[in-house]
Amino acid sequence: MDDPQRLAEACAAAMWETDHASRGLGMRLIAVAPGEARLEMVVRAEMANGHGMCHGGFVFTFADSAFAFACNSRNQRMVASQGAITFLAPAEVGDTLTAHAREVHLRGRGGLYDVSVTNQTGVRIAEFRGHCRAIQGSVLPA
Numbered sequence: 001m002d003d004p005q006r007l008a009e010a011c012a013a014a015m016w017e018t019d020h021a022s023r024g025l026g027m028r029l030i031a032v033a034p035g036e037a038r039l040e041m042v043v044r045a046e047m048a049n050g051h052g053m054c055h056g057g058f059v060f061t062f063a064d065s066a067f068a069f070a071c072n073s074r075n076q077r078m079v080a081s082q083g084a085i086t087f088l089a090p091a092e093v094g095d096t097l098t099a100h101a102r103e104v105h106l107r108g109r110g111g112l113y114d115v116s117v118t119n120q121t122g123v124r125i126a127e128f129r130g131h132c133r134a135i136q137g138s139v140l141p142a
Contacts (some may be wrong), residue, residue, distance in 0.1 A: 001075075004034040008073035010035070015072055022065040025058065031071065035103030035113075037069035043095045054091035061114040063128035066099035071111050071132040075139050078111065082131040088124050096120040099128075109134040110139040 001007040012032040016023070022039070025047075031038040041062050050056040052127040090096055098118050105112040110118055115128040 004074075007075055008032045008034050008036075011073050011075050012069050013103070014139055015069060019065070019068075021028055021061070025061065027062065027065055030068055032073055034073050035070055035106065037066050037073065037099075037101045039066045039069070039099045041097050041099075042103050043091050043093050043097060045093050048093050051090075054063070054093070054095070054097075057087070059091060059097070059117060060085050060098060060128070061089065062124060062134045063099050063101075063117050064130065066101035066115050067073055067113050067128065067130040067132070070101035070103060070113050070115075071130070077135045077137045077139055078132040079135055081110075081133045083128060084130075085126050087126050089119075091119060092118075093126045097125060101130075113117050 016029055027039050027041045030040050043054045047054050047058045099115050101113050101115040103137045104114050111132045117126040118124050
C-alpha cells in the first residue's frame with residue numbers, strides 16, 4: 001500500500017479486530033495516522049480505586065493502547081519494551097479521557113513514543129513514554 005495514511009488506517013482496523021483488552025475497557029479508536037493515534041475512554045465506576053478516582057493501572061493501560069496503535073501504524077509488528085507514566089491529576093468516574101500518542105523517534109528496530117492523557121476539559125491527567133521494538137512479521141496479512 002503506497003498511501004501511508006491508508007496503511008495506518010488498515011493496520012489500526014486489523015489490530016482493533018483482535019484487541020479484546022482495549023475494546024473490553026470501552027476504549028474507542030478516534031484517529032490514526034503514521035506514527036500517531038488518538039483513543040477515548042469513559043472512566044466507569046468499576047475503574048475506581050479506594051479513593052474513588054480512576055485506578056492508575058487503567059490510565060496506564062489506556063495510554064499503552066494508544067502507544068500500540070501509533071507504533072504499529074506502518075505495518076511492522078512492534079511490541080513495547082518499556083513504558084513509564086507520570087500521573088499529574090486524578091481522573092474521576094464519568095470523565096472522558098483522550099490519549100494522544102505521537103512518535104518521537106523511529107530508527108531501525110526501535111521507536112520512542114509519547115502519550116498525553118487528558119480529560120474532557122483538557123486537564124492533563126498523565127504523560128506516558130513508551131519504547132517499542134520491532135518483531136518478526138507484519139500487522140496486515142501478507
